[in-house]
Amino acid sequence: MKKIDIKIVFFYVLFFFVATSCVGTKINKPKKILTDIPSEIENLDSEKSSNVPTLFELSTQGNKWVDSVYNAMNLDERLGQLFMVAAYSNKDTIHFNAIDKLIKENKIGGLIFFQGGPVRQANLTNRFQSKSKVPLFIGNDAEWGLNMRLDSTYRYPWNMTLGAIQDMKLIEKVGAQMGEQSKRLGIQFNFAPVLDINTNPRNPIIGFRSFGEDKYKVTERAIALMKGVQSQGVFSTGKHFPGHGDTETDSHKGLPTINFSKERLEKVEFYPYKKMFHEGLSSVMVGHLNVPSLESRPNFPSSISYNVVTNILQKELGFKGLIFTDALNMKAISNSNMPSEINFEAFMAGNDVLLFPENIPLAIEKFKLAYSTNLITEERLAFSVKKILKFKYKAGLNSFKPIVTNNLYNELNSPENEALNYELYENAITVLKNTALVLPIKNLESQKIAYVKIGDDTNDSFVSTLKKYADITVISDTNLDSLQMKLKPFTTVIIGYHKSDVAFKNSDLKSDELFKINYLAKNNNVILDIFAKPYSLLPITNFDDIEGLVVSYQNSDIAQIVSAELIFGAIDAKGKLPVSINTNFKVNDGLATEKLNRLGFTTPENVGMNSAILAQIDALAKKAISAKMAPGIQVLVARNGKVIYQKSFGYHTYDSTLKVKDSDIYDVASLTKILATLPNVMLQYDQQKINLETTLGEMSPIFKNTNKQDIHFKELLSHYAGLVAGIPFYKATMDKSKFPSEKYFRRVSEEQFSKQLGDSLFIRNDFHDTIMKMIIKSKLSLKKEYKYSDLTFMILKDYLENTTGKKLEDLIQENFYHSLGMNNSTFNPLRKFDKNRIPPTEIDTYFRHQILQGYVNDLSAALEGGVSGHAGIFSNAMDVAKMMELYLQKGNYGNHQYFSEKTFNDFNTCYFCAAGNRRGIGFDKPQLGAEGPTCGCASMTSFGHTGFTGTMAWADPETQIVYVFLSNRTFPLATENKLSKENIREDIQEVIYNAIIK
Incomplete structure (x- = not known):
């Protein structure tokens, strides 16, 4: 009841x-x-x-x-x-x-x-x-x-x-x-x-x-x-x-x-x-x-x-x-x-x-x-x-x-998610100010760029991506006056405002952050990039001093990468502001920016490739390292102007002390030919100072009245001139005990002995003349047949320097590297980079008797003070890819035409294929028959080069693929080339082609 x-x-x-x-x-x-x-x-x-x-x-x-x-x-x-x-x-x-x-x-x-x-x-x-x-x-x-x-x-x-x-x-x-x-x-x-x-x-x-x-x-x-x-x-x-x-x-x-x-x-x-x-x-x-x-x-x-x-x-x-x-x-x-x-x-x-x-x-x-x-x-x-x-x-x-739980994690985190996220940020990031067209940043050769961080969240992806485009100096100082003094030498200051990407966390500008932005904007040419909701701009009442204003909306890794792409023109701005910011910016505001054909970044799926297949590269690289074919490796793959795979494996040496990073620079050996010498030669050709039929005697007077005076330019660069493969120049500099002779070397730099080829080892400055005399006197094969020779590019270096009045190391920087943003590429890297960024190439037991780290491995190039036409460049995969992309776009990069399409096409032609010579003009080409540098899957229009230290750079116009492989397989000894015998570079290239979605 x-x-x-x-x-x-x-x-x-x-x-x-x-x-x-x-x-x-x-x-x-x-x-x-x-x-x-x-x-x-x-x-x-x-x-x-x-x-x-x-x-x-x-x-x-x-x-x-x-x-x-x-x-x-x-x-x-x-x-x-x-x-x-x-x-x-x-x-x-x-x-x-x-x-x-x-x-x-x-x-x-x-x-x-x-x-x-x-x-x-x-x-x-x-x-x-x-x-x-x-x-x-x-x-x-x-x-x-x-x-x-x-x-x-x-x-x-x-x-x-x-x-x-x-x-x-x-x-x-x-x-x-x-x-x-x-x-x-x-x-x-x-x-x-x-x-x-x-x-x-x-x-x-x-x-x-x-x-x-x-x-x-x-x-x-x-x-x-x-x-x-x-x-x-x-x-x-x-x-x-x-x-x-x-x-x-x-x-x-x-x-x-x-x-x-x-x-x-x-x-x-x-x-x-x-x-x-x-x-x-x-x-x-x-x-x-x-x-x-x-x-x-x-x-x-x-x-x-x-x-x-x-x-x-x-x-x-x-x-x-x-x-x-x-x-x-x-x-x-x-x-x-x-x-x-x-x-x-x-x-x-x-x-x-x-x-x-x-x-x-x-x-x-x-x-x-x-x-x-x-x-x-x-x-x-x-x-x-x-x-x-x-x-x-x-x-x-x-x-x-x-619900079937097998493979659930992989299916919920498929590569298509990331691919779409790249597209979303590429279409969302919004430019609200672009005074004097400061965006995208052009003319890298005349820019000096600093980056300043504001906010309490991570910025690693933004900074690392910025550095892939230009030489960026990260500046920090808690004292504003001191900070400003450090910023004085810079032409452009990029300010990144980084706030947590965790939902509901406060992203409002603090008073000291607001003051800092206003102060820096008043005293510098500033690009402000906001990695937070647009409402974070509300406290800024005066935007007049800000030259470039970018809203990236969130501080995710992809937002940071894509925003850096936009700043340097790899993508154009498409986003429109979804809300108003006081009376300064109205809903639907958003400026279009120019797109420059610089390399960008995305996922394989966005360029028609399968990331799961591409991931097989990891296993091949690790296999090479575990089998001691090379202590460390860098691999980069790009397609349609987008880097889709960039990884570093292993360590600088087998002691596993220093991990290889993407920013590390390798001795790229013979890649120097197409990264430094050939592009300058192409400029000469483009300016009609030489042509395919120009003789060596016409190019370089020192070859007149020699057995080489009638070699045509086309033959010279196709390795079809009959030159010997190489000359052991170093033997002429050794004493009876097989050590460097005092006649040619000093342990400390002197006025006439200033070219350095190792620690405490300097060669006399005029040894280049000796090298050229030995080349002039070298034998010439009477039979026209393919024979690879380093002498070709040593001759071309001499030609370029005598024609232009400038050193090759200066020519390549002035004509290409500065404007391309190849800031990690140089001869003699120890003059510019910390030694810890340079994996050693060899323990030299036959001439220099030291670990070669930062000094060119090739001894002929070393005798030239580290600068030769065939070897001497140190670089990383990203920089190498920029030059290969320039070639792929037939002389154009960053909307700058370095040489004409005709010039590139002339150089990328195999003129002696019928005679069994696969070479183009300076470029290596895919194999004819069983011999060759590629997997056999690259098209006949593809081109590139390989290097003795275990390097390879290849580009294919038909698939728009760039492939770069760098290593120091010569460490500690260069005698056995297991990397080549096991076809690691070629197998990786095959994986790349298999990853193309048919």
């Missing part, structure tokens, strides 16, 4: 509360209100609006399934379907058992997963689904991908970043990938996109989660994202109705107020919902908002307002899909001022699914009491429960299959 009495008392209390709290009702007519289902959506199967897609209709078979399941349910099971409970895969068994209990005893209809990991969540989903009579809805907040809640998953850019993108197909691709990943993880509902129009920059909870402040642009992007998600069979949920964009309160902490008229709301906040409904939005989440113009009760949340949820959302706007409450544990609705029966209120307001409810057993008891007293009618219950079942059927839950 005691139980019955309590129930009766509760009934009357509940009856009175509901009757008095429903909008527009009288106390004596509660039943009418509680059974008031919008007539427009009462029969979801039989009626559809002429302007709404058939998303909510089911087949006859589907309707039968819904009816049969519903009819088989008891009241507890029907009521349980209304509840979607919070679940976490990072909690313990107590939590998991509690969910088990809710499923078994309270028959809940769904779970919304929060923090955890993908495999753990998949296993829990399988566990929970196995315990549920009717398969559960699984939902997830994945506004920027599963990573919003789950570790070990991929994160896409925030909506505000997407708001800067003008290509809706890209945003649809984001949605499609999100949907695919959700489906793979057994999720039916992605609670996205956010449809809030962020017209208030001070909004503490929406902000970057919004696509922007313009209703049309927000709607356009939301539709694109929704279409992508729903194309994968996953339902999208628009939120937070009626509109959370213009608030200054976080609804997780309190109840935000929206003080707009209904007319304004209909014109702005409702706009995306109307359009989305027409396009087939599956579901809507109703926010916890105080909207006086829509709800007369003071401080009464929209999520439990009958007028908002039923009258406006369903009746006026005609929405037929599922309606979710926002989380019912949020402070906006769970504080002491709210009605005690929040779950009941939310349901009676017209919501179908109660999200993150609390105390479900008690809630269901109260629902049952209301049902038994006809406060909740069968019609009202069936309306929501059948709608839920319809969506379960549409999601395929009528035949649920457990």
